Amino acid sequence: MKFGTAVILAGGKSTRMGFDKQLLKINQTRLLKLITDKLEEEFEEIIIVSNYPEYYTDFTYQVVSDELPNQGPLSGVHVGLKEASSKYVYFLACDMPYVNLDYIRFIKEEIEENDVAACVTQVNDKIEPFNAFYSQAIISKIEAYLATEKRALYSLLKRLDCYYIQEESARMFSPNLNMFLNLNTKEDLLNYYKDLVS
Numbered sequence: 001m002k003f004g005t006a007v008i009l010a011g012g013k014s015t016r017m018g019f020d021k022q023l024l025k026i027n028q029t030r031l032l033k034l035i036t037d038k039l040e041e042e043f044e045e046i047i048i049v050s051n052y053p054e055y056y057t058d059f060t061y062q063v064v065s066d067e068l069p070n071q072g073p074l075s076g077v078h079v080g081l082k083e084a085s086s087k088y089v090y091f092l093a094c095d096m097p098y099v100n101l102d103y104i105r106f107i108k109e110e111i112e113e114n115d116v117a118a119c120v121t122q123v124n125d126k127i128e129p130f131n132a133f134y135s136q137a138i139i140s141k142i143e144a145y146l147a148t149e150k151r152a153l154y155s156l157l158k159r160l161d162c163y164y165i166q167e168e169s170a171r172m173f174s175p176n177l178n179m180f181l182n183l184n185t186k187e188d189l190l191n192y193y194k195d196l197v198s
């Protein structure tokens with residue numbers, strides 16, 4: 001059964017890619033469309049956070065802009081949580097092409113059972129901030145954190161009551177962990193294409 005909200009963050013500067021990643025096309029189709037088609041299977045609500053709503057006239061989803069702009073990904077997490085109609089909200093970056101619905105169902109259950117601030121995956125010592133769930137309970141904490149002129153999502157997560165899924169569990173769903181891959185550079189894009197045709 002479909003339920004809950006998925007938010008796609010598409011408000012970044014794409015400096016490393018050199019063109020706006022939210023417009024990225026894979027074989028003539030917007031990556032955003034490929035992502036939302038997949039998320040549609042699991043979520044009853046999809047929200048796109050973009051500061052260019054005019055890029056989404058072909059989409060039927062709600063498009064919202066940052067309420068607290070220029071704070072990086074946390075700007076998007078903040079407004080996404082505020083606009084979502086479910087307590088636990090799934091977040092994905094607009095440049096993450098490998099949507100894994102089985103893993104999404106797994107982490108959704110984890111955050112519901114544990115009722116924590118966020119459910120994120122830890123790979124080596126690194127926290128994967130997307131392909132993760134956050135709770136609306138942290139909206140005021142994000143606001144307080146941004147008010148101190150800090151904006152690093154990782155440091156905020158460390159202060160919160162998070163549930164960390166370990167790498168071995170994640171690999172059971174995605175052996176090469178490509179569900180965390182994001183396309184930051186043209187080289188990433190090239191490797192992704194090579195992967196698609198192989």
Ligand SMILES: Nc1nc2c(ncn2[C@@H]2O[C@H](COP(=O)(O)OP(=O)(O)OP(=O)(O)O)[C@@H](O)[C@H]2O)c(=O)[nH]1
Pocket residue numbers: 009010011012013014015016017021049050066069070071072073074075076077092093094095184
């Ligand atoms: N809404 C919103 N999303 C953001 C913002 N900054 C980054 N993001 C999103 O957060 C995710 C991760 O961002 P990055 O890829 O690290 O940053 P980026 O700005 O897109 O790219 P670079 O300029 O190359 O670092 C992407 O989905 C971005 O669209 C922002 O200020 N607002």
